Amino acid sequence: MRAAFATLLACLLCLTAAPATASTTTCAGTLTCTAEDINGMTIAQRLEFVRALSAGPAAEVVPGHAPRWRNIEGVLEFFADRGLGAPGSWVSYVDAGILEGVERGIALARGDSTDTFGNPGATLWASYLTRLRDGRLTARSAHDRAWSEAEQSSTEYGVALARRVHGIAATPVEERFYQFSEFYRWTLRSRPMLLDPLTPPVGPGDQRQLTFLDWFTDVTNDVPARRGSHLAYDLAEFDVPGGTLNFLALFAAYSDALAEDYLAV
Template sequence: MHLATLLPLLPLVAAHSTLQPRQSNWPACQSTISCNFWDIESATMQSRLDYMQYMQATHFAPLNASTRFRAIEGVIMFFLSENLGAPGSWVSAVDAGIIEGIQSGAAQALGQQVAVSAPPADNNPGIDVWAQYYAGQRAPGGYPTRQTHDAAWGEAEATSTEWAKEQVADAVQTATRRELNWYEFTKLFRWILRNEDLTILLLRPIFLTRADDFVFWLTDTTRFEPALCGSQAAWAISGTLTFDLEGIVSLPANVIDLLRAIYDCGSDFIEEEQS
């Protein structure tokens, strides 16, 4: 299925809460990028998408990161398309940890006060790793290669995401099978970001001369389409998507099927880049 068929009018996520209500500074905290985890968690997905776009257009410019989080936009677009991520849900908690890490890492890199979150969402370790990413992005010349940039981006995103899932979301409620399938895709995405050259070698027998273009399209964090396609493909899987990252080099059949579905979804964009 091509991406063009996956972009209907995206519905707003309905309000629903299973977490203890907390006082929120949203949206006042946005202008100073000082929202804590619970502020972000209280917001709708549409508000979060708007916030990610606002931060890139304003605060992230001095960090040379004005277009570096379109991949996160793609994930939120997916949540909107499936009516996922209402405040208080498992998806909401995972996503809030991701956005908090990106935002507060930027605040730290800019020398601003970093928002403090109440337990169990305190001490998001991704904040420091994102701050390190921004330091590299802001350095003269930025990252020396696309691969070093993507590895740093992937490490920071993994740190925030895995912490949010394990420390907060899993304590809220049990994720559904399809939500866990989506999460498995994100694990694969982050692994590929940190192992692009190896992934190209592994996929060359399958995608032949298209392997390079596919991998670099998939890991382009300045585009929303790859993350949206990947999320949609994982969501459409009828069974359970599981794999061991330590054994990923053996390319299990379910991983190959997922990557083929992502390629089919984004083939128009990939071929456009080749021309």
């Protein structure tokens, strides 16, 4: 009798835990998980989620293209390296806003739904994917601008989710690190059109990049994002006099620190 009761109790505990497990393993299939669901994921689960989005539903929208969010994978790998992004933290909610925007953008682009879940990045991600599919983002400057505008909108939504909805403010280090991420998106948006003739076009397989700028801003490569995030966080841990580093000085720092990785390509 006692053994039977123990077995029944164990089964009930399994049933109780099932919904949380299902929400993290089926999100890429249903495309209906909210930012709050994603906030409950570990960083390792989010990595699986992003990779599953790329290999599954996103590949249906833009078949043959390299994964579009490898640089986001690199940031998640950095979070795992540093033990950042625990559920309920400022980093977690900002990241959840980004990933929700990507997820809902794929759903919109695939025609599954018109619901953005209130995330303004969703429509921009949908537009990015459909334009990429239709061959309207082959120029690197146009591609990078569309990508960065979608991530910018999703990121700002995540920041608002953390601050206004959950009352969680960034620490000074997190705020400075965030400013460095703003620099990355600004670099994408500001890519000169004059460089397009010198750069392989965006397309299936995304040909090898030619310059450091091409490599540093390649959204299909996790290495510069992971290594760059480590450098940015190290710099953020110091309170630079006068505020955030000058953008040109920061890019020079990235160039020096990441040169070995770039040359190894």
